[in-house]
Amino acid sequence: MxxxxxxxxxxxxxxxxxxxxxxxxxxxxxxxxxxxxxxxxxxxxxxxxxxxxxxxxxxxxxxxxxxxxxLAEPEEEQPLPRDFRRLPGGARPLTKRTLLAIRKARNLQMISADLMKNLDLTTGTDVVGAQLTDDPEEVAVEERTRLGIPVAEQRSWKDAYEGFRAWRDAIEERNIRVFQFPMELEELRGCALMDHTPNAIVLNSSDIIQARTFTLLHEYGHILLHEPALCTPDRPVIGETHEARVEQWCNRFAGAILMPPKDITEDFTRHGIDGVGRIANRYRVSLATVLTRLVTLNLIAQERYQAEMRKLQRKGAVSTEQGGGGESSARKAQRERGEVFVSLVLENTRRGYITHNEALDYLGVKVKHLRELTKPTP
CATH class of the missing domain: 1.10.260.40 (lambda repressor-like DNA-binding domains)
Structure with a gap:
């Protein structure tokens, strides 16, 4: 029965x-x-x-x-960061996968704070804040020095993945967690979470790696300004509103830190518009990022910029990738949660502050993969 x-x-x-x-x-x-x-x-x-x-x-x-x-009643949840790129009332609600990614990141952010307190580590973000009235080009010069990535090192990276890891590691050293999870690309490229410390940046792992690198630096700009926001693929709001100025500042900052004006000007003088692909590969960024930087510095006219961007769109240069195909759950944990978070979990486990079951839950792995996480990333 x-x-x-x-x-x-x-x-x-x-x-x-x-x-x-x-x-x-x-x-x-x-x-x-x-x-x-x-x-x-x-x-x-x-x-x-x-x-x-x-x-x-x-x-x-x-x-x-x-x-x-x-529960007796709903828990009070932190509201989502503001969406600076869409007009008020114009944004559709975020869908399941995107909301899940943000919820996971917030949970890991809170867990990270607890793990750090167990080890008597400060959770405060180690950055020098910026103001919207500051020149983003000048701030970019200062921040590149603080992050410790000279242009010569950037040009030596073997591919865009090595570049992304280098920028991510440098930002995480500033006590900022960087998480990446798959989200709906038409909804969100990334966001900055600043309701708690350590601050966190969430990236869309469905995006191409070059675009993720730009979004990472863009969100770092939001943290410098202390302006949490959702960054959608929509074009930034045009005008002189506060939201538009913040987005423009963060875009200018990200472009400037990735491609310092003196260096990009020399490269463009040498290679010209037909060498944009070579320049993009030199800095491990996307073609769109290079073109935007060139028009920002008045190295190409707005009309040429728009024409080149239309070419990219026709070629489908803006594509997506899921990443992580065939990787073990241990490597997936490192890619999604970051080396710092993984290290915090392992050290808390070693000292007996959390159980092995808690460690497995925080990392999203099984027992057999825990040992793999103690090995260096190839």
Whole structure:
């Protein structure tokens, strides 16, 4: 005889909060559980109660602990960073995968703070703040020196992946966590989380590596300004609003730190517009980033810039990549969470501050992969 799953009492506001904060619609839940939309709606209005099996399936779908469904009331969550690139009221709600990535990053940010406190490490971000009135070109010169990456070293990197790792390591040394998870590329390239320390940068691992490098430096600019924001693929807001000025500053800063004006001018004088690909490879950045830098420095006219960008779009130069194909879960943990976070977990485990099960949970790995994390990244 088939046993019927018992009904469970779940607070209607909690049911609605968990669904909405996970990016699911009533129709999504209806289709996932194969129940009517009215039945799902009744759970959130108190007219009916879900079964335990239904709650378990929702917990798995929402990537939430089962215990979250039995809270007395919704937990207060930090609001998302502002979206500076879209006009107020013009942005669509973020979807499941993007919201999950931000939630995971925030959770790891809080875990990182606890792990650092266990080791008597400060969680404060080690940066010299900037003002919107500061010249981003001058700030870029100062920050490149602080990050310790000379142009000669940048030009010696074997590929864009080595470049990304170098910039990421340098920023993480400033006590900023850098996480990267797959998100919907049409929604988000990255964001800066500054509600807690250590501050964190979240990057979209679905983006090409060169674009991730630019976004990493762009978000670093947001941290310098202490202006948390969502960075979407949409064009920045035009005008003199505060939001537009912040985006323009961060874009100028990222371009300047990646391609100092003297160096990029010399390269362009030598190679010209037909050598843009060679220049991009020299700095381990995208063609679009080089073209934007050239027009910013008035090395090419706006009309030429737009024409070259149209060529890139026709060629499909702006593509996506999922990355990590065939990698072990240990290497995935390092790529997604970063070397610093992994090291904090391993040291806390070694000293007995957290259990092995907690370490496995924080890193998203199985027991057999834990030893692999003690080996250097090839």
């Amino acid at each position: 088939r046993r019927t799953s018992p009904k469970v009492n779940v607070s209607p506001p909690v049911m609605r909060w968990l669904r909405e904060s996970s990016g699911w619609s009533l129709e999504d839940v209806s289709g996932h559980l194969h129940v009517s939309v009215n039945r799902v709606s009744q759970w959130e209005q108190g007219g009916q109660a879900p079964t335990l099996n239904e709650v378990k399936r929702l917990a798995k779908a929402y990537r939430r602990p089962l215990a979250a469904f039995f």
